[in-house]
Amino acid sequence: MTGQVRTVDGRVAGRRGQETRQKLLDCLREMLSTSPYRDVKVIDVARMAGTSPATFYQYFPDVEGAVLEIAEEMAEDSVELKELLDGKSWVGKTGFTTSEDLVDGFLAFWRKNDAILRVVTLGAAEGDKRFFKIRMKVLNSVAGPLGEAIKANQAKTDKSVDPAALSGSLVSLLASAAEHSKAFTAWGVKVKDLKPNLALQVYLGVTGKKPPK
Amino acid sequence: MTGQVRTVDGRVAGRRGQETRQKLLDCLREMLSTSPYRDVKVIDVARMAGTSPATFYQYFPDVEGAVLEIAEEMAEDSVELKELLDGKSWVGKTGFTTSEDLVDGFLAFWRKNDAILRVVTLGAAEGDKRFFKIRMKVLNSVAGPLGEAIKANQAKTDKSVDPAALSGSLVSLLASAAEHSKAFTAWGVKVKDLKPNLALQVYLGVTGKKPPK
DNA sequence: ACGGTAAGCTGACGGCATGACAGGACAAGT
C-alpha cells in the first residue's frame, strides 16, 4: 500500500538506498530536537549522516519534504493513543483512573515526539494542508473516542454542550499543556500537580461530575 | 524608558533612520503573514521596503532579532486585554456576558496578531527564553485577572481546583482555539458556535455553575 | 564468470542569502 520507496528522480530505492534514506531521516529528527527549525540546514543533516547534500536531495525535495515524512511516521504511531480510551469505563473511581491514564499517555506521546510535533503545529498554523492533516490525525486519535465517551455520558445526564466542541477543547488543552508545560510551571503549577489537574478537567468534561474521593 | 533606538554598530538613530527601521519592521510583519517563517529572507524584506539588505543589518542583527522587536511591541499592546476583565462581574447573566466579551476580545487580539504570535509560540516551544517571556506576558494579561476572579469565586463555592492551574488551562485553551480554529471546524464545530462554547467553558471554570438561561 | 543494467553517491557549479565594511549622500547647525 505504501508503494515502493522512490528517489526524487523516480528510481526505486534498494536496500542500501533505504538505509541511507533512513539515516538521513534519523539525523534530521535529531537536528530538529537540538536546533531551531529555522536553522536546520540540509548540509548539517547530510554532514551528520556522513554523506553529501546531493544525496539528501536524491531522497527528499527539501527539508520540509523530509519533515513531512517523519511527521507521517509519527502520525501512524499515534493510533496507539486510541487504546487509552478503547473500552474504558468512566464510572466512579475507575473513571478517574481512565482520565489519569489518558492524560499520562497523551503527555508521554507528545513529549516523545515534541520536536516533530512543534514543526507540525507550526505548519498547521501557517495553513499548510499537509501538516494540518497530520495534526488532525494525531488529535483525532484521542478526540474521536473521547467525543464518543462524552456523547454516551450525555445520554444519561443531558447537558447542552456540543460533544465535538467539548472533546476538541479537551484535546486542545492537552496538546497545549504538553507543548507549553513550562508556562504552567511559570504560573506556579508544579509539574507533579499538572497531570492531576488535567485529569480532573477531562473527568469533569466527560462525566459532568466531581470525581469520587 | 525604551532608551534610545540604536543601530547595531551603536549610533543613535535619527528621524530618517527610525522611519526606515519602522518600514523594515512593517514589511517583515507583512512577510510573516504571507509566507512560512522558515522562508522569510532578509533580502525579501529589504526589497519590499525599497532598500538593501545592508540597511536591514544596520538595524537588526538578523531576522529573529527583528521579529523579537515586533513581538515586544505586540506584547505591549496586550495589556489592553486586562480591561476585558477589570472590574467585571461574574454574577448571573452579566457574568456570562463578561465571559463572552473575554472570549471575543481574546480571539480578536490573537487574530489581529496571528502571524507574529505563531512565531512567538514556536520560539517559546523551542525553549527560547526571550520568546517564552513575551508569550507569558500576553497570556498573563488574561491569566492573571482570570485567576483572581476564580479565586474570589472559590471563596464562596469552595472547590478543590488550583486557581492558577484552572486559569492557565482556560487561557491555554483560548490560545489554542485562536491559533487552530480550523481544527474545530474540522471537528464539525461551526465558527459561529465556537465562541459560545468557549464562553461557556470559561464561565463554568470561573463560577462552577451552568449559566442562567 | 562475465557483462549489462540500474542503483547509489559525489564533485563541481551557478545562484542566491548572509553579514561586514568603507565610502558616498544627505540633513542640520555654524
Add this chain to the structure above:
DNA sequence: ACTTGTCCTGTCATGCCGTCAGCTTACCGT
C-alpha cells in the same frame, strides 16, 4: 561654504542551495 554626524548602499568574502553529469557499486540473467 564647511563641518559633523546620520544614513544608505556597492561590493566583497563566505557559505548554503539545488542540480547535473559521471563515476562506482550492487544485482541479475546467461
